[in-house]
Amino acid sequence: MEVVKAEFLKSSSTVKQCPKADRPEYAFIGRSNVGKSSLINKLCNRKAMAKTSSTPGKTQLINHFTINSDQWYLVDLPGYGYAKVSKKLRSGFSKIILDYIGNRENMMCLFVLIDSRIPMQKVDLEFMNLMVENGIPISIVFTKTDKLNKGQYTENMKAYEKGLLEHWEELPPIFYSSAVNGEGTNEILSFIEDINSKW
């Protein structure tokens, strides 16, 4: 699938304000600076649809984009794991994220973005565990793969996957992406297309 049309639809501060759940949607989440906006822009063939490097901790909003003339929604979720939020909320995951995750029945897959250069972080594991425990379908997207050489990349990915298997019996779907050279975009879009075909 190619994204031929991608438009910003609306920002919501509660799940109630989100657009009607009448088509499949796919949400993207990760810690600040993981490369979420860059990946969304790459997937949508747009230079600046999602805003890059937004200030951590500022107003948290659920951003809906409508793709290919209303076929599906792409959702840009607020980042998680800010120190400021962690102190206030025991889990470290803001209410808006948990509200969205727990109440959006058309959310077909949550893409959790992880920087491929960084070893497993507690907050990412905690977040993914919470999703798995609650039956939320997740995929992992390792970002910024262009920043590593082949050797480092293979080593990092193997270590990460091994680490996950210490907690889980099986791995979720995993994608490797670069917003610089476009690695992974076709795979992610094909995955979405496949799920859409069963909607």
Ligand code: GDP
């Ligand atoms: P966000 O905060 O998760 O939305 O992250 P951004 O998309 O704003 O990216 C954070 C920084 O990483 C920016 O300086 C981007 O240019 C850079 N970046 C994002 N994705 C990639 C990538 O795939 N490769 C490289 N080399 N840099 C990236």
